[in-house]
Amino acid sequence: MxxxxxxxxxxxxxxxxxxxxxxxxxxxxxxxxxxxxxxxxxxxxxxxxxxxxxxxxxxxxxxxxxxxxxxxxxxxxxxxxxxxxxxxxxxxxxxxxxxxxxxxxxxxxxxxxxxxxxxxxxxxxxxxxxxxxxxxxxxxxxxxxxxxxxxxxxxxxxxxxxxxxxxxxxxxxxxxxxxxxxxxxxxxxxxxxxxxxxxxxxxxxxxxxxxxxxxxxxxxxxxxxxxxxxxxxxxxxxxxxxxxxxxxxxxxxxxxxxxxxxxxxxxxxxxxxxxxxxxxxxxxxxxxxxxxxxxxxxxxxxxxxxxxxxxxxxxxxxxxxxxxxxxxxxxNKPIIGKNIEVVAHRGYVHGGVENSLESLEAAAKLKPNYVELDIITTKDNKFVVSHDYDLKRLAGIKKKIKDLNADEIIGKTIKQNGFVSKIVSFEDFVKKAKELNVNLFVELKPHKEGESPDYIDKVISKMRELGIDKTSKIISLNLKVLEEINKKAPEIEVGYIVPILFGNFGNNNVDFYLVEDFSFSENMVIQVKKENKKLYVWTVNNENKIVKYLQEDVDGIITDELELVNELKNNKQENIFSILDTLGL
Known part of the structure; x- marks a missing residue:
């Protein structure tokens, strides 16, 4: 036919x-x-x-x-x-x-x-x-x-x-x-x-x-x-x-x-x-x-x-x-963006390489509540700022961070989306964040092969040494690490990152959860409120989803699109189509 x-x-x-x-x-x-x-x-x-x-x-x-x-x-x-x-x-x-x-x-x-x-x-x-x-x-x-x-x-x-x-x-x-x-x-x-x-x-x-x-x-x-x-x-x-x-x-x-x-x-x-x-x-x-x-x-x-x-x-x-x-x-429609915290994902990637000082500075100009960064330990047990466990994607070097000392990594050139920058230490990143008056979401990325026995103590000590133990938060995919930190240093707020979840959160000793958009449900909001905890959704970059979560009863969103989020939060004129986004239509 x-x-x-x-x-x-x-x-x-x-x-x-x-x-x-x-x-x-x-x-x-x-x-x-x-x-x-x-x-x-x-x-x-x-x-x-x-x-x-x-x-x-x-x-x-x-x-x-x-x-x-x-x-x-x-x-x-x-x-x-x-x-x-x-x-x-x-x-x-x-x-x-x-x-x-x-x-x-x-x-x-x-x-x-x-x-x-x-x-x-x-x-x-x-x-x-x-x-x-x-x-x-x-x-x-x-x-x-x-x-x-x-x-x-x-x-x-x-x-x-x-x-x-x-x-x-x-x-x-x-x-x-x-x-x-x-x-x-x-x-x-x-x-x-x-x-x-x-x-x-x-x-x-x-x-x-x-x-x-x-x-x-x-x-x-x-x-x-x-x-x-x-x-x-x-x-x-x-x-x-x-x-x-x-x-x-x-x-x-x-x-x-x-x-x-x-x-x-x-x-x-x-x-x-x-x-x-x-x-x-x-x-x-x-x-x-x-x-x-x-x-x-x-x-x-x-x-x-x-x-x-x-x-x-x-x-x-x-x-x-x-x-x-x-x-x-x-x-009873909620006001867009009311009391919703905004977390800049790895800085602002439209203004610099992810996790770089330039992306941190670019994010600070857009005034998020927090900037998220990732830290990984080197061979000599120092913390460097990097999302990946190796240097291939951004630095073009086929080596793992765990096999190199900090001085072999810090200062290496990294490139992304036309931007060029350098890998920095955790200390330098925090120093710049303080200058910019920016609080942080510090994501711990323990090596799959395991960390040194004093890894958790080093993390706590470093947070206190840098003076961010009460102003910034720690997040991680590793629940055991978070619960141990919460036990040893209750003044540090810790959040469990959940990529995939079917069902309710367990009875975990953490202060808040970060759930991926795919797994989000209204039942999660109800549960965290009952437990007096907080809920963040990541990584929310689509305009429809941003509008949706700005009207949800969540505590915050993690996003790469800071400028768009600010624009939508400041747009007070009601758009009926945004309601459709909120309803998931």
Whole structure:
């Protein structure tokens, strides 16, 4: 089928069934998300109980597989997740198939069919499912993804570090292209698995064969149709916003803002649903030659009409509840940036090489609450300021800091983003910080091979010697080091850096937490408040995320974009779109 014909056919089927597709798909996904999250949250709690853990982090991940109970809970979690994903796409695929090819299938049959498909995952097929599950995680928000995977992504702190070198950028781009290619080649796997009777492994082969040629027809179809719908919805959003601004001139804007926000949220929700419908309908159109269901009239029966009316009532009730929520949210909306501390990540990297005196000076001009730096011990147990354990990335020297004395490292030339500077000692960095009246977040980076027995005492002694034990804070990925410092020097505030976290913080003897944006949740805010501790989020560089966290009840953010943060904090004019950012839309 040629691209033009595929676009025309897909658009025609969507238009003819627009009400049915949008209402049914939206309702299905709402219920699957609602009940699915409850079930999966409970099963996650079971996994934690079985493994005797309070959370899952990079440090205890492999502990989950040390007893039969936690392993069994994990397997059951995967099976339920597989069932929910299959159920979601079974409804969507049969919804499209039945309307396009004049067939009819009952919801009981869809659920029964899903159970049958899940059975095939037992045994070797689970390997193929896990492989496919990883591949179907959307890359750059492209591809056919489940509501349970569309918010999964590579954390920013990983991609951020990868793209700080030319090799990393090239590797990241190549890896992304490869994943996008595989994602596209396997795009027919779920529809085939739902409609046909083949095993998942066989459907992977079939999908690969189907997409051997003319993959770009599918891509162009999706681009054209999704862009078309985006333009239409975007037009209405801009039009509504213009009307909102005119109405605001009358003085009363809480009600109109609530109405506008509700309408925009509905449009965005429908846009997400339509994007998925476009992909599924186009796939079903391509697979349309394989008729496996009994043909019946396309016209809605009275029963179907009744169901459609019920769905409409459910949607209307949901819209009313959404409006009430938005009204109360806007009424009590937090002030942007109120009492939020800003921490400059490794200084200001737009004004100098990271962790250099120049980046410290550049940061000081923008007046953050703190400047973060990293310190590492040398061969002779001195502290130098560096993020990396070796000198390759910034100095171009293939040597590790632990193998060199301080005088062999301090003064070495480092380069980054067109800036040139020198590696400095911890003492010199603190001296300059005091001159600039800047307080510090000192990140300890103990060597993986281990430190000297008196490492913690040296850190405490150095903080006291430099006179920053009460004005600056210590942070680290090493919880044991932090708890020991807190025990020996309670006057020094210590913060635990958490890159990946599923669940709650443990009962840790620290003063505050620094959680990566990927792992942040409202439950964390509730927990730290109960424990009278603080919570910082790192590394927040995206404008939408900056706005979001400036309105969250967190204590601070760590960022590379100081100038942008200041601009957003000082912008007192309310922007309704910033509310969407806060709500994660």
């Amino acid at each position: 040629k691209t033009k014909a595929l676009i025309s056919n897909t658009l025609k089927n969507i238009y003819e069934n627009k009400f049915y597709f949008v209402t049914v798909s939206s309702t299905i996904q709402f219920f699957i998300i609602f009940f699915g999250k409850i079930i999966l949250s409970f099963l996650f709690w079971v996994i934690l109980q079985a493994s005797e853990q309070v959370n899952i982090t990079k440090d205890n991940f492999f502990h989950l597989f040390t007893n039969i109970y936690s392993v069994s809970a994990i397997i059951f979690f995967i099976i339920i997740l597989a069932f929910l994903i299959f159920l979601e796409f079974a409804f969507l695929t049969f919804m499209a198939y039945s309307r396009i090819y004049n067939t009819n299938i009952q919801k009981k049959e869809i659920i029964k069919n899903t159970f049958e498909k899940i059975k095939m995952l037992f045994g070797v097929q689970i390997i193929f499912f896990i492989f496919y599950f990883i591949i179907m995680i959307p890359v750059a928000n492209i591809g056919l993804s489940s509501v349970f995977t569309e918010n999964i992504y590579i954390p920013d702190f990983i991609t951020g570090e990868l793209t700080k070198t030319t090799t990393g950028i090239i590797g990241y781009i190549i890896g992304t292209i490869i994943l996008l290619y595989i994602n596209l080649r396997l795009i027919f796997v779920l529809p085939l698995t739902i409609i046909e009777e083949h095993k998942l492994s066989e459907n992977i082969k079939i999908s690969w064969k189907i997409t051997k040629k003319h993959q770009f027809r599918l891509i162009w179809t999706w681009i054209v149709l999704i862009l078309l719908f985006s333009i239409v919805i975007g037009f209405f959003v801009v039009l509504l916003y213009g009307i909102l601004l005119l109405i605001r001139e009358t003085g009363e804007h809480l009600l109109t803002s609530s109405i506008f926000l509700t309408i925009v949220e509905i449009l965005l929700f429908f846009m997400a649903a339509i994007s998925k419908i476009v992909i599924i309908v186009s796939l079903v159109v391509v697979l349309g030659k394989k008729k496996i269901l009994e043909e019946k009239g396309k016209k809605l029966s009275k029963k179907e009409k009744k169901i459609s009316k019920i769905l409409l009532v459910i949607i209307l009730i949901s819209i009313i509840n959404l409006f009430i929520f938005n009204y109360n949210f806007l009424k």
